[in-house]
Amino acid sequence: xxKLIARNLLTAPVTEPxxxxxxxxxxxxxxxxxxxxxxxxxxxxxxxxxxAGSCNGCELEIHALNNPFYDIERFGIRFVAxxxxxxxxxxxxxxxxxxxxxLQRTYAATPDPKWVVATGDCALDGGLFAGSYAVVxxxxxxxxxxxHIRGCPPSPTQLLSGLLALLEHVExxxxxx
Amino acid sequence: MAAPALGEWIQNLxxxxxxxxxxxxxxxxxxxxAAAWNDLIAMLAVADWELFGLWGDDDTIxxxxxxxxxxxxxxxxxxxxxxxxxxLGHVRPxxxxxxxxxxxxxxxxSFDGPDRRPWLxxxxxxxxxxxxxxxxxxxPVDGDGVHQIPVxxxxxxxxxxxxxxxxxxxxxVVRLEVRLGYVHKGVETLMAGQPAFDxxxxxxxxxxxxxxxxxxxxxxxxxxxxxAAVPARAVELRALxxxxxxxxxxxxxxxxxxxxxxxxxxxxxxxxLRELILxxxxxxxxxxxxxxxxxPGGVAVDLDTGGADALxxxxxxxxxxxxxxxxIYNAKPSLLDRTTNxxxxxxxxxxRFAAGGFVGRAASRDFDARKQPxxxxxxxxxxxxxxxxxxDVHSRVTIRVEEIDQSLGLVRxxxxxxxxxxxxxxxxxxxxxxxxxxxxxxxGFRGDVLAWVxxxxxxxxxxxxxxxxxxxxxxxxxxxIEGNIVADFPLCNKSVNGSYSGHDL
Ligand code: SF4
Numbered sequence: 001x002x003k004l005i006a007r008n009l010l011t012a013p014v015t016e017p018x019x020x021x022x023x024x025x026x027x028x029x030x031x032x033x034x035x036x037x038x039x040x041x042x043x044x045x046x047x048x049x050x051x052a053g054s055c056n057g058c059e060l061e062i063h064a065l066n067n068p069f070y071d072i073e074r075f076g077i078r079f080v081a082x083x084x085x086x087x088x089x090x091x092x093x094x095x096x097x098x099x100x101x102x103l104q105r106t107y108a109a110t111p112d113p114k115w116v117v118a119t120g121d122c123a124l125d126g127g128l129f130a131g132s133y134a135v136v137x138x139x140x141x142x143x144x145x146x147x148h149i150r151g152c153p154p155s156p157t158q159l160l161s162g163l164l165a166l167l168e169h170v171e172x173x174x175x176x177x
Numbered sequence: 178m179a180a181p182a183l184g185e186w187i188q189n190l191x192x193x194x195x196x197x198x199x200x201x202x203x204x205x206x207x208x209x210x211a212a213a214w215n216d217l218i219a220m221l222a223v224a225d226w227e228l229f230g231l232w233g234d235d236d237t238i239x240x241x242x243x244x245x246x247x248x249x250x251x252x253x254x255x256x257x258x259x260x261x262x263x264x265l266g267h268v269r270p271x272x273x274x275x276x277x278x279x280x281x282x283x284x285x286x287s288f289d290g291p292d293r294r295p296w297l298x299x300x301x302x303x304x305x306x307x308x309x310x311x312x313x314x315x316x317p318v319d320g321d322g323v324h325q326i327p328v329x330x331x332x333x334x335x336x337x338x339x340x341x342x343x344x345x346x347x348x349x350v351v352r353l354e355v356r357l358g359y360v361h362k363g364v365e366t367l368m369a370g371q372p373a374f375d376x377x378x379x380x381x382x383x384x385x386x387x388x389x390x391x392x393x394x395x396x397x398x399x400x401x402x403x404x405a406a407v408p409a410r411a412v413e414l415r416a417l418x419x420x421x422x423x424x425x426x427x428x429x430x431x432x433x434x435x436x437x438x439x440x441x442x443x444x445x446x447x448x449x450l451r452e453l454i455l456x457x458x459x460x461x462x463x464x465x466x467x468x469x470x471x472x473p474g475g476v477a478v479d480l481d482t483g484g485a486d487a488l489x490x491x492x493x494x495x496x497x498x499x500x501x502x503x504x505i506y507n508a509k510p511s512l513l514d515r516t517t518n519x520x521x522x523x524x525x526x527x528x529r530f531a532a533g534g535f536v537g538r539a540a541s542r543d544f545d546a547r548k549q550p551x552x553x554x555x556x557x558x559x560x561x562x563x564x565x566x567x568x569d570v571h572s573r574v575t576i577r578v579e580e581i582d583q584s585l586g587l588v589r590x591x592x593x594x595x596x597x598x599x600x601x602x603x604x605x606x607x608x609x610x611x612x613x614x615x616x617x618x619x620x621g622f623r624g625d626v627l628a629w630v631x632x633x634x635x636x637x638x639x640x641x642x643x644x645x646x647x648x649x650x651x652x653x654x655x656x657x658i659e660g661n662i663v664a665d666f667p668l669c670n671k672s673v674n675g676s677y678s679g680h681d682l
Contacts, residue, residue: 014449053359054678057388057468067452079334093360096359133303
């Protein structure tokens with residue numbers, strides 16, 4: 001173990017510079033400003049991830065945000081275990097009929113101000129699963145959505161630039177719609 | 178009484194009770210009447226034949242049964258025009274949840290099933306059965322000081338949804354009951370009527386972590402049904418992708434297991450190695466998870482020489498780093514203390530459920546679909562199937578590490594075979610217009626994925642069924658945790674790593 005630690009200390013870190021902040025995302029996020037929210041949140045965001053019916057591909061790439069290459073916590077963004085601690089709900093999947101109520105309840109359990117980020121092509125409109133008897137639709141069919149991150153699944157870089165845009169928006173005192 | 182071989186037993190059944198179905202490839206399918214079905218159940222009580230799948234289809238219930246003696250796999254179909262059939266659940270517990278799913282999705286009822294509660298149907302679909310919306314009756318537990326801990330469907334981590342109902346006495350788990358179905362997306366219904374080329378995209382999204390295995394299983398079933406011959410280079414590229422997927426998942430999960438025992442260093446190291454594999458996949462095949470790269474008839478992308486060189490380098494680095502990971506793991510008594518003797522799944526249970534993948538192989542079940550029934554190109558490649566006996570978390574970790582080793586060897590061999598003059602060879606055969614039925618068994622990282630397809634003449638899917646290895650692994654997690662402490666559940670669960678989406682369909 002010490003060998004590995006020593007080698008990692010002696011070589012340059014693998015962590016990469018952040019990707020550019022997504023311009024599209026900045027446009028999608030409303031430009032309304034609320035200084036009180038800024039004071040409350042400071043320079044950090046707590047994310048609660050909710051799989052509302054995903055194929056688990058999106059989850060794999062969200063997980064990757066924690067690996068040493070992306071190291072998302074250096075931006076003050078971290079994943080939390082309860083919606084009660086969350087500012088952001090990161091929702092994946094077409095929302096299945098069997099998960100719609102759980103998603104609604106998790107949304108209700110999240111304190112204001114809160115943002116919902118619909119992640120992956122399925123979360124946009126149900127993706128390839130749209131039209132199934134067991135699928136309600138995209139995330140916005142169940143809870144209000146502030147930002148969409150496209151991709152099947154979105155790569156960690158795409159996720160990161162979307163989330164950094166959200167962070168910038170929040171830093172400027174942006175409020176959810 | 179010594180049970181006869183499965184094939185021999187079928188041949189000796191009275192000819193009036195069964196008949197062979199033509200154009201089902203590559204394994205036979207037989208139609209069984211009620212008498213033959215009853216005989217089958219009686220035989221399953223004494224023979225060691227394994228249940229590999231059970232699915233509904235209009236008015237017919239199908240089972241895939243395998244004789245571990247000679248490896249014969251057959252599909253037995255029992256027409257039930259009155260929508261009811263005699264359950265296999267009493268003799269093969271692995272059938273119970275599959276029968277509940279057949280009742281939910283096809284209204285085919287096992288009239289004497291040991292458990293007839295709804296399973297995938299939570300009473301929230303238009304087509305839901307009436308009683309499915311009643312509160313789910315969890316099995317009761319009585320006793321002094323027994324308390325319940327309900328967990329899910331929304332969990333604390335970045336994982337898929339499912340509900341775990343723990344009954345505990347102090348710290349000790351007395352009973353765990355799992356309820357699944359939350360991510361049921363109706364995939365099989367969506368597939369019906371689609372051209373095989375569209376349906377394969379859905380197949381590759383049944384369980385995203387096994388997208389290669391699923392696309393391969395589905396494509397192989399389609400090719401079997403239509404009689405298509407896949408070009409040799411495509412066969413090798415498919416195996417290359419499948420091994421990369423196995424490597425990425427094994428590395429990721431070994432790290433995640435260490436993380437659940439609060440050992441962050443291995444998590445970081447394994448997460449890094451997984452990322453290197455995904456980046457190589459992106460470089461070589463244009464998608465980090467290699468989604469939509471395998472299609473019926475062949476593959477959608479070729480590997481260029483630059484990509485092959487990058488993979489060769491990657492494999493060398495992974496081999497070195499794997500040794501470090503193993504050394505660290507073995508030198509940490511505090512970590513070994515968490516994994517050793519934890520979450521034991523006995524050989525007997527594994528056998529009874531025909532649990533595949535590292536769950537089975539960690540407890541003596543020596544089965545790997547790449548060897549048996551086997552499929553190209555693995556018959557021409559040298560590799561071993563590691564098997565352990567004890568069935569605890571440690572054994573499952575060890576198996577996965579040993580499988581990484583084997584996969585690295587397979588990637589090396591495949592790269593060698595794929596090298597050579599970069600002639601523009603064909604990568605995708607056109608599907609012949611023939612209709613038919615096909616079955617395929619493919620070894621994903623988690624275990625054997627079974628795909629069954631009925632194809633119309635225009636290469637359209639009439640009916641498809643895909644059975645995730647998790648069907649036979651999820652029930653075992655309930656046994657694994659019994660008598661363990663609640664705090665060890667994440668570790669046990671991660672060491673099995675069932676797929677929710679793959680199971681829920
Ligand atoms: S967007 Fe793609 S990866 Fe994400 S849940 Fe949907 S199918 Fe899976």
